[in-house]
Amino acid sequence: MASAPAQSIGFAVIGAGAFGSNHLRVIRELSAASDAPVRLAAIVESDPRRARALHSGFPHTRIFANVDACLAARAAGEIELHAASVCVPTSAHAAVASALLQAGIDVLVEKPIAASLAEADALIELASRHQRILQIGHLERFNPAVLAVHPYIHMPMFFEAHRLSIFTPRSLDVDVILDLMVHDIDIVLSLVQSPVRSLQAVGLPVLSRKVDIANVRIEFASGCVANFTASRVSTERVRKLRFFQPHQYVSIDYARQDLLFIDVKPQPGAPDPGSMLSGLAVSKPSVTPGEPLRLEIESFLESVRARQQSRVTGQEGRAVLALALDINAAIAEHATRAHLDRFV
Ligand SMILES: NC(=O)c1ccc[n+]([C@@H]2O[C@H](COP(=O)([O-])OP(=O)(O)OC[C@H]3O[C@@H](n4cnc5c(N)ncnc54)[C@H](O)[C@@H]3O)[C@@H](O)[C@H]2O)c1
Numbered sequence: 001m002a003s004a005p006a007q008s009i010g011f012a013v014i015g016a017g018a019f020g021s022n023h024l025r026v027i028r029e030l031s032a033a034s035d036a037p038v039r040l041a042a043i044v045e046s047d048p049r050r051a052r053a054l055h056s057g058f059p060h061t062r063i064f065a066n067v068d069a070c071l072a073a074r075a076a077g078e079i080e081l082h083a084a085s086v087c088v089p090t091s092a093h094a095a096v097a098s099a100l101l102q103a104g105i106d107v108l109v110e111k112p113i114a115a116s117l118a119e120a121d122a123l124i125e126l127a128s129r130h131q132r133i134l135q136i137g138h139l140e141r142f143n144p145a146v147l148a149v150h151p152y153i154h155m156p157m158f159f160e161a162h163r164l165s166i167f168t169p170r171s172l173d174v175d176v177i178l179d180l181m182v183h184d185i186d187i188v189l190s191l192v193q194s195p196v197r198s199l200q201a202v203g204l205p206v207l208s209r210k211v212d213i214a215n216v217r218i219e220f221a222s223g224c225v226a227n228f229t230a231s232r233v234s235t236e237r238v239r240k241l242r243f244f245q246p247h248q249y250v251s252i253d254y255a256r257q258d259l260l261f262i263d264v265k266p267q268p269g270a271p272d273p274g275s276m277l278s279g280l281a282v283s284k285p286s287v288t289p290g291e292p293l294r295l296e297i298e299s300f301l302e303s304v305r306a307r308q309q310s311r312v313t314g315q316e317g318r319a320v321l322a323l324a325l326d327i328n329a330a331i332a333e334h335a336t337r338a339h340l341d342r343f344v
Contacts, residue, residue, distance in 0.1 A: 009304055010041035010080040012070060013087060014096055016054055018170050019110060020087030026294045037301050041079045044070050067099045083304045086110060089173045094119035101126040106133035108300045112182045112324060113317035120321050124314040135300045135310030136317030138186040142295035145257045146187060148287045149250060156243045159188050159226035164234035167207055175210035177324045181230035184241060186320045194222035196323060203331035204340065206233045216327050259285050
C-alpha cells in the first residue's frame with residue numbers, strides 16, 4: 001500500500017445531489033473538530049445550477065464542473081487531495097472512480113459499485129494496480145443495529161428482508177434491485193458466507209420504466225433461504241430484516257436502529273401446548289445509536305490513514321452486484337414466461 005497522508009486528509013465529494021449532500025454534511029461535521037481527520041478540498045458537480053448554489057454554502061472550497069478539472073488543479077498544486085467519495089449516478093460511477101484511482105486518490109464509491117461486472121472488475125484492478133483504498137458505500141454494514149447483532153449470529157437459516165420506500169423521482173437510472181435491494185443483499189451475503197444455489201424472482205415496473213417492486217427468494221448452498229422484498233412505490237417506509245436461527249428469532253429495524261430477540265427454550269420430551277409460550281424469552285439488546293453514513297466515512301478515512309483494507313471491499317461490492325444482476329436476469333426471464341410485457 002502507498003504511504004498515508006501526513007496531515008489531515010484532503011477530501012473531495014464528487015456529485016452533490018441528493019445523497020452527495022449528505023456526504024458533504026458529514027465531511028463538514030468531521031472537519032469542524034479541533035483534531036479534524038479530514039478537510040474538504042473540493043466539490044465536483046456537473047450541474048451548473050447546483051454548482052452555483054454550492055458557492056454560498058462552501059465559500060472556502062474549490063468547486064469544479066468535472067473530475068478532470070479537479071485533477072488538473074491538484075496536479076498544478078492548487079489543491080491537496082488524497083481521497084474522494086463518488087456520489088454521481090450509478091451509470092457514471094466507473095468513469096469517475098477510474099479517473100480518481102488512476103490519479104492516485106483513494107475512493108469511496110456509493111453503492112452499487114458500478115453498473116456492470118466489467119466496470120466493477122476494472123475498478124478493482126485499478127485500485128490494486130495503484131495501491132489505492134477502494135470502499136463501496138453499503139452503509140447498512142455500519143448501521144449500529146447490524147454492528148450489534150454480529151456477536152449473536154450463529155446459524156441463520158431463514159431471512160425475511162423488507163425495504164419499502166415512497167416514490168421519489170431519483171435513482172431512476174437503475175431499477176429497485178440496484179437502488180434499494182442491494183443494501184439487504186449485502187447484509188445477507190456478509191452474514192451467510194455461502195454460495196447461492198438457486199434463485200427465483202418477480203419484479204414489475206410501476207411508475208418508472210424499470211422494475212420498481214420486486215420479490216426474490218434465494219437458497220444458499222448451506223440450505224439457508226432468504227426472501228427479499230423491495231419497493232420504491234410503497235405508501236410507507238419500511239427497513240427491516242428478520243431472521244431465524246436455531247431456538248432464536250432476530251428482528252432488526254434499520255431505521256429505528258433497534259434489535260429484538262425472541263429465544264425459545266428447548267423443552268424436553270413431547271411439546272406441551274399449554275406451556276409452549278412460557279418457553280419464550282423476549283429481549284432487546286442495547287444498541288449505541290449513530291449515523292451509518294458518518295460511521296462509514298469515518299471507517300473509510302481510517303483505512304486511508306492506516307493504509308488498511310476497507311471494511312466493504314471492491315470484491316464484496318462486486319459480489320453484491322453480481323447477485324443483483326442475476327436477480328435482474330431472473331426477473332426478465334419470469335416476465336417473459338408470464339407475459340408481463342403489458343406492465344411496461
Ligand atoms: N447509500 C445509500 O443509502 C444511498 C442513498 C441514495 C443514493 N445512493 C447512491 O448515491 C449515488 C447518487 O445518488 P443521488 O440520489 O444522490 O443522485 P442525484 O441525481 O440526486 O445526484 C447525483 C449528482 O451527481 C451530479 N453528476 C452527475 N454526473 C456527474 C459527473 N460526471 N461529475 C460530477 N457530477 C456529476 C449530478 O448533477 C447530480 O447533482 C447513486 O449511486 C446512488 O445509488 C446511495
